[in-house]
Amino acid sequence: MSLLDDLKNLVPRQAKRTIRSAQRAIRTASAPLHKRLLFGNLASLVPPEPLMFDGPPTYLEFKRNAQEFLRLYVNRYGLEPNERILEVGSGIGRKAILLTKYLNAAGSYDGIDIVRAGIDWCSEKISRKHPNFRFQHINVYNRQYNPNGTQSASAYHFPFSEGLFGFVTLQSVFTHMLPADVANYLAQIRRVMAENGRCLISWFLLNPDALRLIRAGKSTLPFIHQVGNGVWTTKPEEPEAAIAYEEALVRKLYEQCGLKIKDPIDYGSWCGRDRFLSYQDLVLAFGS
Ligand SMILES: C[S@@+](CC[C@H](N)C(=O)[O-])C[C@H]1O[C@@H](n2cnc3c(N)ncnc32)[C@H](O)[C@@H]1O
Numbered sequence: 459m460s461l462l463d464d465l466k467n468l469v470p471r472q473a474k475r476t477i478r479s480a481q482r483a484i485r486t487a488s489a490p491l492h493k494r495l496l497f498g499n500l501a502s503l504v505p506p507e508p509l510m511f512d513g514p515p516t517y518l519e520f521k522r523n524a525q526e527f528l529r530l531y532v533n534r535y536g537l538e539p540n541e542r543i544l545e546v547g548s549g550i551g552r553k554a555i556l557l558t559k560y561l562n563a564a565g566s567y568d569g570i571d572i573v574r575a576g577i578d579w580c581s582e583k584i585s586r587k588h589p590n591f592r593f594q595h596i597n598v599y600n601r602q603y604n605p606n607g608t609q610s611a612s613a614y615h616f617p618f619s620e621g622l623f624g625f626v627t628l629q630s631v632f633t634h635m636l637p638a639d640v641a642n643y644l645a646q647i648r649r650v651m652a653e654n655g656r657c658l659i660s661w662f663l664l665n666p667d668a669l670r671l672i673r674a675g676k677s678t679l680p681f682i683h684q685v686g687n688g689v690w691t692t693k694p695e696e697p698e699a700a701i702a703y704e705e706a707l708v709r710k711l712y713e714q715c716g717l718k719i720k721d722p723i724d725y726g727s728w729c730g731r732d733r734f735l736s737y738q739d740l741v742l743a744f745g746s
Pocket residue numbers: 512513546547548549550552553570571572573576598599600603611628629630631634635
């Protein structure tokens with residue numbers, strides 16, 4: 459035991475409780491200031507930490523993630539300010555917020571999600587100031603995010619007409635969805651993509667490299683429970699918590715939907731790789 463532990467043991471339990479509640483009170487009271495310092499004039503668009511159901515619930519992580527993806531969209535995947543974007547699984551606006559500074563009046567952003575709280579926040583805060591940003595709640599079932607959803611993802615028709623979007627993106631969405639649902643969503647994505655459009659989707663892809671790292675205990679997520687042909691989870695009792703797909707199956711699904719993957723795929727660090735672009739694997743694809 460360290461000297462610090464010895465000293466901590468000398469502090470009476472009641473005093474520890476008082477210190478902890480004082481720390482909490484300071485954190486709560488300083489949150490608006492912290493948010494303002496991090497986000498400047500975008501602060502009013504950023505949800506309070508307790509509302510961040512769609513990823514790490516801290517302002518700092520929210521900002522880092524928003525910056526990382528804006529950089530990737532623009533520098534790596536060539537997003538232009540005048541493009542029409544569709545984000546499926548837009549959450550609480552983590553990716554949308556910085557795009558409000560990047561898209562111009564000719565560009566637009568549509569977000570759909572199955573969690574009403576996220577859509578309501580984004581509509582009220584983002585769309586009100588930026589009418590070319592629109593958010594729609596879709597009542598699709600997902601055991602983790604929308605257990606009362608009335609529509610099935612395997613049959614859901616996206617509420618957009620054909621060929622509308624130049625850039626369709628899904629981050630950390632197919633990593634929570636089962637194969638029949640993913641197959642339908644890919645077909646829908648292809649349908650709403652413009653002729654020269656593209657889609658950027660994140661996955662946990664199982665290939666020899668990822669499997670070797672998982673076996674060696676290097677992965678942040680141990681996908682060792684099979685839930686279907688080529689589909690694996692970390693938690694058999696709650697598969698949608700995290701789902702990985704064998705890369706060969708994903709390639710087949712894209713081909714079946716008329717989507718052509720741009721190789722090489724930008725593999726992620728999730729399984730313990732030394733060289734990576736982001737955390738999840740990022741797959742860019744065009745219409746074929
Ligand atoms: C891990 S969060 C990621 C949120 C956001 N894409 C991001 O990267 O910041 C997963 C999101 O996908 C949404 N989602 C899950 N299943 C969905 C479905 N079938 N259709 C649309 N969105 C879905 C959830 O509600 C949640 O907002």
